[in-house]
Amino acid sequence: MKRRPMASFMSVLMGFSLLMGCVPSRAQQSSGAATAQALPAEAGPVVNDGIDSFATYKEDWSSLSLAGSNLHALTPVVGEKDNYPDFTREIVEVAWRPGDPIYLYVMLPKQVKHPPAVLYLYSYPSETDRFRDENFSRLLMRNGTAAIGFVSALTGHRYHDRPMKEWFISELEESVGTSVHDVQMILNYLTARGDIDTDRIGMFGDGSGGTIAILAAAVDSRIKVLDLLEPWGDWPDWLAKSVLVPEEERAACLKPEFLQRVEPLDPLRWASQLGSRAVRLQLAPYETLTPSSARARLEKAMPPKVEIVRYENSQALFHAASSGQFFDWIQLRVRSVASSPEAAVNAMRRD
Numbered sequence: 001m002k003r004r005p006m007a008s009f010m011s012v013l014m015g016f017s018l019l020m021g022c023v024p025s026r027a028q029q030s031s032g033a034a035t036a037q038a039l040p041a042e043a044g045p046v047v048n049d050g051i052d053s054f055a056t057y058k059e060d061w062s063s064l065s066l067a068g069s070n071l072h073a074l075t076p077v078v079g080e081k082d083n084y085p086d087f088t089r090e091i092v093e094v095a096w097r098p099g100d101p102i103y104l105y106v107m108l109p110k111q112v113k114h115p116p117a118v119l120y121l122y123s124y125p126s127e128t129d130r131f132r133d134e135n136f137s138r139l140l141m142r143n144g145t146a147a148i149g150f151v152s153a154l155t156g157h158r159y160h161d162r163p164m165k166e167w168f169i170s171e172l173e174e175s176v177g178t179s180v181h182d183v184q185m186i187l188n189y190l191t192a193r194g195d196i197d198t199d200r201i202g203m204f205g206d207g208s209g210g211t212i213a214i215l216a217a218a219v220d221s222r223i224k225v226l227d228l229l230e231p232w233g234d235w236p237d238w239l240a241k242s243v244l245v246p247e248e249e250r251a252a253c254l255k256p257e258f259l260q261r262v263e264p265l266d267p268l269r270w271a272s273q274l275g276s277r278a279v280r281l282q283l284a285p286y287e288t289l290t291p292s293s294a295r296a297r298l299e300k301a302m303p304p305k306v307e308i309v310r311y312e313n314s315q316a317l318f319h320a321a322s323s324g325q326f327f328d329w330i331q332l333r334v335r336s337v338a339s340s341p342e343a344a345v346n347a348m349r350r351d
Helices: 009-020 051-056 134-140 172-193 208-219 235-241 247-253 256-265 267-274 292-301 314-322 328-336 341-350
Strands: 077-083 087-094 102-109 117-121 146-150 201-206 223-229 278-283 307-310
Touching (some): 087 172, 208 223
Parallel strands (some): 223 278
Antiparallel strands (some): 087 102
């Protein structure tokens, strides 16, 4: 029987926002605001030439770095481009491993040339629908930053052609390891585009997305700012107590061989290596996806200058999430990061 995993609480809150009009749904928006130039990416994968690039594919999920893997990106394919008065949004299919096309939402504000960017990765089991919402897209760019939206491995459109017994938690090493590599490959793609300042990159991560953000930042210095909402971590404790793990599967997740495979991907090992980056850790102690003991250990492992925000209850988090200022923190800080001299010169040449 197919399981119905619990949605991340941030996803639920954003759903409430859509229903209550804080972030109007597409049905509530004025028609004709955008001009679609191609079929939506959701219509299905685009056949991409160069599939032979996968002949040498190999990937080491236990290593955060790309050094131990052999990933070669196919030519990106734009599945849709929406042109609004104040921003553009592209749905781009990117791929660097067999059978795993990724639909990347690239949103660019028109008033800022060569903007910094924030990557947005929500927790398993999220979808990409939020990034198609016009007003939500504006929220992600309201301070002059580009916004890049995607989902992690074995999530949303990336979960297919697998037996139901294989899912994000049962394949945790693959889910997390693959997604950490994806972040680095996405940054390579954004650098190659040339219209984004990849010297000024931030990443917002919710739940498992926060875990992936910590791990990616630990090995990729291009990520300068992190905004983390209830990241998962401390795998032995998390897998033993999290309500997301079905009881009938918990024993398998606690076997020594399983824990040994995911141990290199535990953010407890890497959080201290975030160094001088601007980091905000948002905690909701009342929620049970992450055990309180694991939450406390992860907080303790963070760099000394991390900014801690605690929400007393779901109403407090809902108020923060539904206000227009929820993403201001990361957008303003990534804008304040100094661009490299070479990037500044190149930007002036483009202007």
